[in-house]
Amino acid sequence: MPAHTPLDIPDDPKLAQNIIHFARALRSAGLPVGPGRVIDAIRAVEAAGFTERRDFYWTLHACFVNRPEHRIVFAQIFRLYWRDPRFLEHMMSMLLPAIRGVQEEQKANAAEKRAAEALLQGVEQGLPDPVPEETGSEIEIDASLTMSAEERLRTLDFEQMSTEEVARAKRMLARLELPVKPLKSRRTRIDLQGHRVAWRRTMRNSMRQGGEIYDIALKKRQQRWPNLVVLCDISGSMSQYSRVILHFLHAVSNAKGADWAKVHAFTFGTRLTNITRHLRHRDVDAALAAAGAEAQDWEGGTRIGSCLHTFNRDWSRRVMGQGAVVLLITDGLDRDDPVALEKEIERLHLSARRLIWLNPLLRWDGFAPKAQGIRTMLPHVDSFRAGHSIASLEDLADVISRPEDVGEKARLLQLIAE
Structure with missing residues (x-):
């Protein structure tokens, strides 16, 4: 069996282009992938080469993953993206149905959802709009008992949210309030509607009037808010x-x-x-x-x-x-x-x-x-x-x-x- 030589990237521009698009998908899924890492990945594949899929996986993994929590997202995107690395258009045409299937699963984990969304981002924009099918009759659906999207988002676990759902959740949280009841302070202040007699104020006022008490000053406890x-x-x-x-x-x-x-x-x-x-x-x-x-x-x-x-x-x-x-x-x-x-x-x-x-x-x-x-x-x-x-x-x-x-x-x- 002849020995395999390292792959020459400049002679295979489609593979380099696919690595660039793969890096964009990782960045859309939340991984901190910049231009420097993309260049390092291309040079690493050029220097190391690969004889099988596993070698290629770990070469890219070493360039793009530096945190343990990014491993799952990287693995999901790699599995979905590199099914057909011959060229980008044919790969995406085969990939889109599989990604939609992942997105439609009710129990799909957060890593799969973020990977699918990252790959679909910007791809479906170039696809032609579907031709509407002629229908003979209009079907009415009673959705009065179904859960609204906002209600579902309220009860959804933060860890199970997709990238879009996290963005919507943050907008909902920005509108939330956290009111608290005020506390009664030991300090008091003069108030006409008070329920306690302010004897010092009453006596002070009476001294100005020759010792006669004409009005009784009232007070009540002040209110304050806690930290x-x-x-x-x-x-x-x-x-x-x-x-x-x-x-x-x-x-x-x-x-x-x-x-x-x-x-x-x-x-x-x-x-x-x-x-x-x-x-x-x-x-x-x-x-x-x-x-x-x-x-x-x-x-x-x-x-x-x-x-x-x-x-x-x-x-x-x-x-x-x-x-x-x-x-x-x-x-x-x-x-x-x-x-x-x-x-x-x-x-x-x-x-x-x-x-x-x-x-x-x-x-x-x-x-x-x-x-x-x-x-x-x-x-x-x-x-x-x-x-x-x-x-x-x-x-x-x-x-x-x-x-x-x-x-x-x-x-x-x-x-x-x-």
Whole structure:
């Protein structure tokens, strides 16, 4: 059998062109693929060559994939794209029916959906419009009982959303509000509709009138709004959820006439990062880009205990005054010392007016607190709720307004006791 020589890319321009289009599909699916990586991929294939499909796969994989979460998307796009690498037009004509089939599957995973959309983007624009078929009669469909697209999107898991659905979800989250009931302060102010007598003001007025009391001054307690403190996990297991939830936090931070006194946002993975000032930018893209540049531990590991220790030591007294409500957004998968974690979560609970834990893992039926981090933190939160969809974030307003709402905490604590 004759030996195979490396493929000469300049003599095979169609393969180089296909690699360029393949890189565009990867970029549309969310992979950070720039012109430099495309050139490196072409040179790598030219230098290494390939004798079989597997060699070609791993050559491109080494050039385009640098994060573990990108492997699935890359594998799906490669499987769909390189079915017929002879030339682009014939390949796309064979590929489109297969991609549509993937998109129409109700249980298709998010990687397949993003891969299919990335390949279809810009391809169907050049296809001719289908010729309408002549129909003999008009069929009417009663869709009164069907779920609308917006209603379906409200209950859809963030991790299962396609690229288009994520964009629509972000627009819906930008319209959400998170109202809160005001708190009664110990301080009072003079008010004609008050229910308590302001004796000092009454006596002061009587001294101006020779000691006679003609009017009784009334007062009532002032109202104030609490602070909202958000601790959002941005580790690898939470990356898809945290990116969408940060859009929601940006909307809450910049809402007109917001009820919250101040909104403080922190991200944590292997270290704690304060992104409060970045979320104050009106433009959501600029705000999240600045927050991403500030937080250097995106999609990394998780050290909840040490991050809570940093927050309690450096930030608790600054942002937790006057009855702050704390939202802890994490899956609880932590490898820190459970004793230290319990100490820090207990201190956070004692400092907060209410500590609400949003956990995306609660979306699963029959969820059980098997992880050590979840078992450690659960007794020290006021409410344990799911945080995997738009509907779960909409329920936050009721959860904050009802101190007796504990979510799934009671049931899970019973499981731990058993």
